[in-house]
Amino acid sequence: MRFLKFLPLLLIVFALQWEAYGQKRPRYKADVVEYHGRGKVKFRKLIGNVVFTHESTVIHCDSSYQYTKDNRLEAFGHVHIKDGDSVTITSKKLVYEGATRQAKLRENVVYKNGGRTLYTDILDYDLIEKIADFRDHGKLIDAENTLTSDNGRFFSQINYAVFYKEVKLVSPTYDLEADTLEYSTTTKIAITKGPTKIITDDNTTVHALGGEFKTAVDVTIFDEGVIETKEYILEGDELFLDDATKFYTAIGNVKLTSKNEDVVIIGKKGIYDQSAGRSKIFGNPVMKKLMELDTFFLAADTLVAIESEIEADKRILAYYDVKLFKSNLQGKCDSMSYFMSDSMIVMYDDPILWNHKSQIEADSIDLYLVNDIIDKMKMRKSSFLASEDTLGQFNQVKGRNMTAYFDQGAISAMDINGNGESLYYLLEGDSIMLGMNKILCGDMRIIFKNGDPLTISFYNQPEAELIPPHELSKDKMNLEGFVWRKAEKPTLEDVVSYYRKEGYVEKDVMEKIKEVQKQYKVDEKVIPAEIKMPDKEKFKNRNIPRLKNTEF
Numbered sequence: 001m002r003f004l005k006f007l008p009l010l011l012i013v014f015a016l017q018w019e020a021y022g023q024k025r026p027r028y029k030a031d032v033v034e035y036h037g038r039g040k041v042k043f044r045k046l047i048g049n050v051v052f053t054h055e056s057t058v059i060h061c062d063s064s065y066q067y068t069k070d071n072r073l074e075a076f077g078h079v080h081i082k083d084g085d086s087v088t089i090t091s092k093k094l095v096y097e098g099a100t101r102q103a104k105l106r107e108n109v110v111y112k113n114g115g116r117t118l119y120t121d122i123l124d125y126d127l128i129e130k131i132a133d134f135r136d137h138g139k140l141i142d143a144e145n146t147l148t149s150d151n152g153r154f155f156s157q158i159n160y161a162v163f164y165k166e167v168k169l170v171s172p173t174y175d176l177e178a179d180t181l182e183y184s185t186t187t188k189i190a191i192t193k194g195p196t197k198i199i200t201d202d203n204t205t206v207h208a209l210g211g212e213f214k215t216a217v218d219v220t221i222f223d224e225g226v227i228e229t230k231e232y233i234l235e236g237d238e239l240f241l242d243d244a245t246k247f248y249t250a251i252g253n254v255k256l257t258s259k260n261e262d263v264v265i266i267g268k269k270g271i272y273d274q275s276a277g278r279s280k281i282f283g284n285p286v287m288k289k290l291m292e293l294d295t296f297f298l299a300a301d302t303l304v305a306i307e308s309e310i311e312a313d314k315r316i317l318a319y320y321d322v323k324l325f326k327s328n329l330q331g332k333c334d335s336m337s338y339f340m341s342d343s344m345i346v347m348y349d350d351p352i353l354w355n356h357k358s359q360i361e362a363d364s365i366d367l368y369l370v371n372d373i374i375d376k377m378k379m380r381k382s383s384f385l386a387s388e389d390t391l392g393q394f395n396q397v398k399g400r401n402m403t404a405y406f407d408q409g410a411i412s413a414m415d416i417n418g419n420g421e422s423l424y425y426l427l428e429g430d431s432i433m434l435g436m437n438k439i440l441c442g443d444m445r446i447i448f449k450n451g452d453p454l455t456i457s458f459y460n461q462p463e464a465e466l467i468p469p470h471e472l473s474k475d476k477m478n479l480e481g482f483v484w485r486k487a488e489k490p491t492l493e494d495v496v497s498y499y500r501k502e503g504y505v506e507k508d509v510m511e512k513i514k515e516v517q518k519q520y521k522v523d524e525k526v527i528p529a530e531i532k533m534p535d536k537e538k539f540k541n542r543n544i545p546r547l548k549n550t551e552f
Contacts, residue, residue, distance in 0.1 A: 026054035026073065026098055028066065043067045050075070054098060057127055058082045061094065071098035079105065083127055087156060088112045091123070101127040109134070113156055114185075116142045130156035145171045149181070159185040167192075173243065174200045178210075189214055196222070200243075204229050204274060208239060219243070225250075227272055231307045231314070232279055233257040234272055246274035256281055256305060261340055262290035262372070263316065265303050277307035286496055287316065287338075291372035294409075297325045298336070299495045314340040322347070323490040328409040329374060330354045330489050333365075343369035353377075354489045355411055357387045357452065362402070377404040377411075385414065386482060387452065390430040395453055396423045396479045397446065416444040421479055424456060426466075436472055438465045 031048030044066040052059040052066075052073065062077030075094040081103060082088050092107035103125040111118040111125075111132055120138035125131070132154040140147040140163075150165035162182050169176040179194030190213040198206040198220075208225025222239035227248055235257075236250025254270040256279055257263070268283025280302065287298040301320035308314050319335040334349030345367040347353075353360040362379030369375060383402040386394050400418030404411050420441045426434040442460025446453050458464070467476060 026052040026059070026066075026096075028052045028064075030064075041067070042069060052096075054096075054101070055127075056084050057101070059094070059096065072096065073098070081105075081125075083125075083130070086113055087130070089123065089125060089132075103127060111154075113154065116140060118152075118154075132156070145169060147181075161185075172201070174198050196225075202274070206239070206241065211239070229272065229274070229279075229307065231259055232272075232305055233259065234270055234279060236270060248272040248274065254281060254283075254285075258305070258340075264288045265305065265316075267303070279305040279307075281305075287318070289372070291326070291369075294327050297492065297495045298338075299323045300336070311341040312339070316340075323495050325490055325492050325495040326374075326409075328355060330491075331365075332488060332490055343372070345369070352485060352488070354486070356450075358411060359386045359485065360384070360402075360404070374406045374409060376406065378402070379404070382481070383416070384479075384481060385446075386484065388484070388486075389425055389427060389452075391425070391427070391433055393425045393433065394423075394478065394482065394484060395425060396482055397421070397444065398479050398481065399444070410450075411448045413448065414444075414446045416446070418442065420444045420458070422456060422458075423477070423479055424453065433469055435469055436467045436477070438467060438476075439463065 028044075028046060028051065030046035030050040032046070034045040034047070036043055036045055046064045046066060048062070050061045050064045052064070052075075058081070059073075059075060060078070060080040061075035064073050064075045066073040073094075073096050075096065077092065079091045079094045080088070081090075081094070089103070089105055089109065089111045091105035091109040093105065095104040096102070105123045105125065107121055109118075109120050109123040111120070111123055111134075118132075118134065118138055118140045120134040120136070122135045123138075124133045134152050135150070137150055138148065138152055140152075140161075147163060147167070147169045149163035149167040152161060152163040154161045160183070162180070164180040167176075167178045167181045169181065176192070176196070176198050178192040178196040181190060181192050183190040191211070192208075192213075193210045196206075196208045196211055198208075200206075205228040206222065206225060207228070208222035211220055211222035211225070213220045220239075220241035220243065222241070224237050225235070225239040227234040227239060227241075227250065233256070234248070234250050235253070235255040237252030238250070240249040240251070242248070248271070250270040250272075252268065254267050256265040256270060265281045265285055265287045267281040267285030269281070271280040272278070273280070281304075282302045285300065285303045287296075287303055289296040289298075298318055300318035300322040302318070304317040304319075306313065306315050306317065316338040317336070318338075322333045322336045324331045324336075331347065331351065331353040333347040333351035336348065336351075337346045338344075339346070347365040347367070351362065351365045353365060360377070360379060360383075362383040363381035364379075366378040366380070367374055368377070379402040381400065383399050385397040385402065385404075388394055397414070397416060397420070399416035399420040402417070403415045405413045420439075420443055422437070422439045422441075422444060424437045424439075426437060428434055439456075439458055439462055441458040441462035444459065445457040447455045
């Protein structure tokens with residue numbers, strides 16, 4: 001009997017414990033509470049200053065329907081959710097499932113987490129896993145950046161987010177477009193997937209097939225992409241961007257294309273130093289310049305393209321073991337400059353050229369192009385011209401400076417200025433040598449036909465000597481300093497041999513990006529199932545090659 005006396009009290013306590021610890025139903029308060037029923041459906045109608053408290057979540061609204069049996073509530077007007085210490089959400093409408101702690105917010109949704117604010121009209125929030133999904137367009141704003149996309153997901157517990165479909169990021173230093181963007185606020189690493197485009201504040205454009213951004217150190221890694229500057233386009237299998245120093249690196253199948261000239265440089269590795277306006281290609285680089293009915297090839301250990309606001313300073317530098325090839329001109333030297341403004345090529349350090357039957361040497365050689373055709377050549381200091389005749393003998397001319405003039409790619413005339421010397425073999429037909437004409441004078445002029453000297457004119461006190469064949473000896477048959485270097489003459493294979501050695505495949509990366517753009521589309525209007533908790537392994541730091549400006 002004493003037990004029965006306390007039974008009602010025990011039942012009340014048990015019921016309170018069941019509600020608090022078993023079902024964990026929301027507690028509420030409001031200005032007005034009404035009880036309604038529609039058949040078997042029972043609900044409360046709460047009006048005015050409505051507040052629900054459920055575990056660490058507090059919900060405010062103007063009015064609400066609470067379905068106690070289903071542990072569900074519908075909230076309207078000035079809905080405000082506070083979840084823990086960091087997340088607050090406001091909207092016009094809310095459906096909250098108490099059993100699963102799922103919140104579905106609609107119309108004018110504002111989600112705030114830390115210093116970031118998201119604006120959207122459709123947001124689903126899992127208060128257990130702390131995951132928020134938005135659909136049908138959202139805008140995320142923090143202290144410096146604005147990001148928009150059609151869909152997205154936030155993992156609040158690990159400070160990680162995924163945005164996909166029409167992703168656009170506007171920041172103080174660059175704008176970004178991608179199909180998918182993943183970002184961790186803990187590691188400060190962002191990952192894009194699919195075709196990605198970045199435009200920096202100085203109008204440098206990057207196109208790539210996805211990348212990894214280390215925002216804390218302003219470093220970005222791209223898979224197969226293009227860096228587009230004002231004057232050049234740099235492509236590679238991998239791109240490394242150091243935004244802090246404006247120093248970019250391309251690795252694998254590198255291709256540098258001039259926008260304003262018919263010039264392409266290809267190699268294994270490339271660097272773009274934005275502050276200096278220099279692009280450097282090395283690893284068996286080759287430059288190609290399209291000319292009328294021909295192509296000019298240039299190979300060296302290193303090729304450097306220099307940008308400048310001053311037209312005269314725009315040039316391409318080649319240094320160490322330089323080789324060049326054109327159908328009617330081959331050459332080699334230690335270093336070379338190609339000036340864009342006047343299409344002039346300057347060869348330094350033991351330059352030598354071969355044009356048809358002629359071998360040309362000097363301390364430095366300048367080549368002038370007109371409409372992509374060689375028009376004139378200047379040889380400065382210790383100039384030497386030699387050509388082989390049909391008997392294997394060498395006609396030779398040397399002087400302080402020489403100027404050669406070309407017609408249809410072949411030497412048509414040459415002026416020798418200062419300290420002129422000449423050895424010229426007189427032939428009868430192609431097989432009989434009549435003698436050797438040796439001349440010393442101040443200046444000369446030679447007229448060529450089909451690559452052979454036709455006439456020679458001498459000026460300023462010429463001294464001539466005709467030496468008959470029987471008086472010729474080996475020490476008289478060559479001018480001082482003469483060496484026939486035909487064995488060093490580069491072939492096309494010598495210049496572009498790395499195509500086969502390195503397995504290089506020249507291709508248009510932009511065309512591949514456009515093709516992937518057509519295929520890589522996220523058409524679903526709901527969150528794809530594969531976008532789940534991120535793989536933490538992908539956020540481990542990678543070693544990035546860092547190349548200093550001093551390499552230039």
